[in-house]
Amino acid sequence: MSRKTPSKSERYFTTGLTMITSRGNNGPNVMAAEWVMQISYQPILIGVFIHKGSQTLKNVERTKEFGINVASQDQTTGVNIAGGYSGTELDKLKIKSIFKLIKPRKIKTPLISGCTINAECKLVKKQKLGDHVMIVGKVVNIRHDDSKRPLIYHKGRYFDLGSSIEQDRVKVNVQKDTMEFFKNIASEKFVVKCVGVVVESKKKILVIPRSKTILDMIPFSVPSPGMNQRDHLIKFLKQIRLNLQVEDIPIMKRLILKNGKNIQRVNFVLFKGTIRKSSKITKWKSPRQDSLIAGLI
Ligand SMILES: Cc1cc2nc3c(=O)[nH]c(=O)nc-3n(C[C@H](O)[C@H](O)[C@H](O)COP(=O)(O)O)c2cc1C
Structure with a gap:
């Protein structure tokens, strides 16, 4: 079956x-x-969408297994051959200069050497969807090669991955104790998610002490996953007896805290707050005195 030329948007x-x-x-x-x-994730399942005319689909229907070999940047020729000819037209894997096979561990289908990931899959589901068939494989063995870089496909052309970008994150140099404080909250997590309130008056910011030894901070807390951020904030403010009116428009602040070589990503969802009459206010601070607070407003 020849594939229809994709429309511009699909590309x-x-x-x-x-x-x-x-x-x-x-x-x-x-x-x-x-x-x-x-x-x-658990179990690792991978969905593949295959056109009905392919030899691959017939093979998978018969053996109920397949290998997924994620191509690296060195493998454009292999991908071109694998995608340009059907197994009915050419014994593609016989081209030894292009495809080197690896023995599988848990299935009988061979894998391809030089890929970023090789996954051995057992077929667990097959379903026709539009003009393709979804096959879902349960991964029974998987390995990766850190030294290989993945191949990217866009507008019918191959690209390399490029470097990582974090353009929307503000970098803030912080004191060692601030870094330790957030590293502690993060407990190995890549990003800490916090929700806080910013109360400004006469160019000063309302702050609270975060521990006995360190830091005045804007009032903030870490909600448990799935918890509504604003509801959590309001509960937290009540707990620390800050009687504030909290607006409902969130302001996102995505920071990278830096101290020497140490970094920690912190995502703040901030709401503006105003003081109600009866509030017991702890302290006001000029934002310029604190790099973290300055990064947040
Ligand atoms: C870059 C590229 C990506 C492709 N992606 C898919 C895909 O996701 N699904 C699909 O059914 N065919 C895809 N194809 C087409 C198949 O690889 C092609 O029809 C192949 O000849 C089928 O081989 P077989 O008949 O030996 O199974 C792609 C082709 C290329 C070149």
Whole structure:
């Protein structure tokens, strides 16, 4: 089956590329596939969307297993061959200069060497969706190669990954104790999510002490996952007896805290607050005195 030429908009999706290995009556086969993604952690499930005319689909229907080989930047020729010819036209894996096979551990279908990820999958679901068929594989063995970089596919062309960008994060140099405080809250998490309130008056910010030894901070707290941020904040303010009126428009502040080589990402959701008459106010501070507070307003 020849694939319809994609419309312009379809070509604007950006994907990685994989080579799907399978086993037919006449031996192993490989096809290129961009429509592949992990869809569950526990167990690891990967969905692949395959057109009905492919040899690969017939093979997978027969053996109920397949290999997912995530292509690296060195493998554009392999992907072109795997995607340009059907197994019915060419014994693609016989081209030894392009495809080097690796023995699988838990399935019988071979894998391809030089990829960023090799996953051995057992078929757990098959469903026709539009003009493609979704096959879902449960990963029974998986390995990755850190030294390889993934191949990116966009507008029908191959790209490399490029460098990581964190443009929307403000970098703030903080004192060692502030860093330790947030590292502690993070307990190994990549990002700490906090919700806080900013109360400004006469160019000063309302602050509260965060511990006996360190830091005045704007009032903030860490909600448990899934908890509504504003509801949590209001509860927290009540607990610390700050009687504030909290607005309902969130302001997002995404920071990278830095102290020497140490960094910690912190995402703040901030709400503006105003003091109600009966409030017991602890302290006001000029934002310029504190790099973290200055980064937050
Ligand atoms: C870059 C690229 C990405 C592709 N992605 C898919 C895909 O996600 N799903 C699909 O069904 N076919 C995809 N194809 C087409 C198949 O790889 C192609 O039809 C192949 O010849 C099928 O091989 P087989 O008949 O040996 O299984 C892609 C082709 C290329 C070049």
